[in-house]
Amino acid sequence: MTRNHFSLLLFCLAAHAQQPAQPSERAAPRGAIEGRLTWFDRQGKALGAIGEPGLYRTLSISPDGKRVAVERTDPQTQNRDIWLLDARSGATTRFTSDPGWDAFPTWSPDGSRIVFTSNRGGVYDLYRKASSGAGDEELLYQSSEGKGPNSWSPDGKFLIYYSLGQPTHLKLLAVAGLPDRKPMPLVDPQFSSVTGRFSPDGRWIAYSSNESGKNEISVRPFDAATGSAGSPVIVTSGGGRTPLWRGDGKELFYIGPDGMATALEFHAGTPKPLFRVPAGLLFWDVSPDGKRFLMPVPGS
Numbered sequence: 001m002t003r004n005h006f007s008l009l010l011f012c013l014a015a016h017a018q019q020p021a022q023p024s025e026r027a028a029p030r031g032a033i034e035g036r037l038t039w040f041d042r043q044g045k046a047l048g049a050i051g052e053p054g055l056y057r058t059l060s061i062s063p064d065g066k067r068v069a070v071e072r073t074d075p076q077t078q079n080r081d082i083w084l085l086d087a088r089s090g091a092t093t094r095f096t097s098d099p100g101w102d103a104f105p106t107w108s109p110d111g112s113r114i115v116f117t118s119n120r121g122g123v124y125d126l127y128r129k130a131s132s133g134a135g136d137e138e139l140l141y142q143s144s145e146g147k148g149p150n151s152w153s154p155d156g157k158f159l160i161y162y163s164l165g166q167p168t169h170l171k172l173l174a175v176a177g178l179p180d181r182k183p184m185p186l187v188d189p190q191f192s193s194v195t196g197r198f199s200p201d202g203r204w205i206a207y208s209s210n211e212s213g214k215n216e217i218s219v220r221p222f223d224a225a226t227g228s229a230g231s232p233v234i235v236t237s238g239g240g241r242t243p244l245w246r247g248d249g250k251e252l253f254y255i256g257p258d259g260m261a262t263a264l265e266f267h268a269g270t271p272k273p274l275f276r277v278p279a280g281l282l283f284w285d286v287s288p289d290g291k292r293f294l295m296p297v298p299g300s
Contacts, residue, residue, distance in 0.1 A: 029080075031282030032057040033296035037070065037085070040293045042263070044275025047292060050090030051083075056296035058104045061087065061285045062111045065247075067131070068285075068294065069095065069105035069114055082116055084131070087287075087294075095133060106149040107131070109156050115140060115149050117161075124148070124164060126173075141173060141181075151197045151205075155224055160186065160196035160205065167192035170207055172227065186220070186229050187211060195242050198222070199249045204266075205229055206243040206252055217243050217254050219266075235264060236271065247288030255281070261293060 033056055036049035055073035057080075062068070068085040082095040082105045096102040100120030107114055114131050117124045124146035127137045141147070146164030153159070156175065161183075163169045170193040171183035186205065187193035193209040199219075206219045211232060217240040221230040239257035246253070252264045253274075259281075260273040277284065277295060284295040 029057065031280070032073070033278065033280060033298055035296050035298040037068070037090075037294060038297040040275065040295070042274050042291060042293075044261075046297075049297070050087065051085045051092050052090075058283045059285055059294065059296075060105050060107055061287060061294060062107050062131070063109060063288070064111055065288045067111075069107065069116075069131075071103045071105065082114070084133070093133065095129070096137065098137070102127075104148045104150070106152055106159070108152050109154045115152065115159060117146070117148055119146075126159070126161065140175070142179070143183075147171075150195055153198045153222075153224065154200060154202040157224065158198075158227060160198065162194045162196065168194045170194065170196040170209075172229070174227065184227065187232075197243055197245055199245050199266075200247055201249050204249075206235075206245065208241045208243060208254075215239050215241060215257075217241075217252070217264075219252075235266075238271075242282065242284065244284070244286045246286065246290035248290075251290055253286055253290070253293075255284075263290075 036053055037051050038049045039047040041047055057071040059070040066087050068087050070083055072083045073080050080101045082102050083092055084095050085092050098120045100118045102116050102118045105114050105116045113128050115126055115128045118127050126141040126147055128140045129137045147161045149159055149161045151160045159173045169189050170186040172186055173183040187209050191209055191211040193207055196205055196207040202224050204219050205222050208217055212234050216234050217236040218232040218234045220232050240254040242255050244253040250266055252266055254262055256262045259276050261275050261277050263272045263274055278297050281295055286293050
């Protein structure tokens with residue numbers, strides 16, 4: 001895939017996420033799947049579904065693996081909000097209910113808070129709320145560009161988000177600071193980059209980018225003391241997207257260009273195809289032990 005083709009693909013993804021949810025524009029956004037949230041093992045065997053059938057999109061498993069935060073379309077109002085599910089029983093509670101479009105739930109490292117993006121103010125800004133559901137949403141960061149949060153650093157000091165536009169750009173934001181604090185780009189802005197994830201020990205950032213000339217998974221060392229990232233190390237050679245870390249940081253997972261969920265031992269591994277994910281899947285997550293994968297699957 002050429003750099004231009006990759007930029008166009010990411011633009012289409014971002015454009016869908018950036019458009020306000022108008023009553024006349026109720027088509028499912030890119031990456032949304034009508035069906036059930038389903039657990040799979042490493043061999044691709046379905047282990048069971050959780051929650052009700054619905055239109056699901058962005059999702060995130062809590063650090064302890066016990067809860068799931070997910071973007072879901074309300075079947076009654078067509079409002080796109082965030083819901084919390086028990087990872088085992090599927091018991092569901094509504095987390096947000098604003099008329100705006102709420103998406104990209106991202107857990108704090110201790111699981112006590114969730115950051116998400118919402119266009120309730122006109123632009124997709126970052127909000128946070130206690131994961132218990134108590135209290136109101138708090139505006140965390142506001143700027144002129146749309147923002148999709150990806151990852152919260154283990155020390156709680158930094159967030160990675162990507163800008164919604166053409167092309168998408170990964171940026172690093174201090175959680176605390178002045179309202180007009182400036183984010184730092186993680187990847188040279190001449191390239192497209194998306195889906196940045198802090199490693200569990202906070203020493204690395206994995207992401208997808210076309211900085212090598214094609215869409216690959218790369219990692220960069222990260223210095224939490226200075227809030228700076230080092231030079232990229234490309235860890236795939238045949239393409240990849242949507243990286244995830246195992247809870248101990250010893251393994252990376254990503255989706256290959258052929259739609260295969262793939263495992264890669266960090267530092268010294270060879271890519272190992274696991275199973276084919278549903279067509280059109282963009283958003284998924286993995287349990288802390290790396291043994292189960294959660295994703296929306298078409299059907300009831």
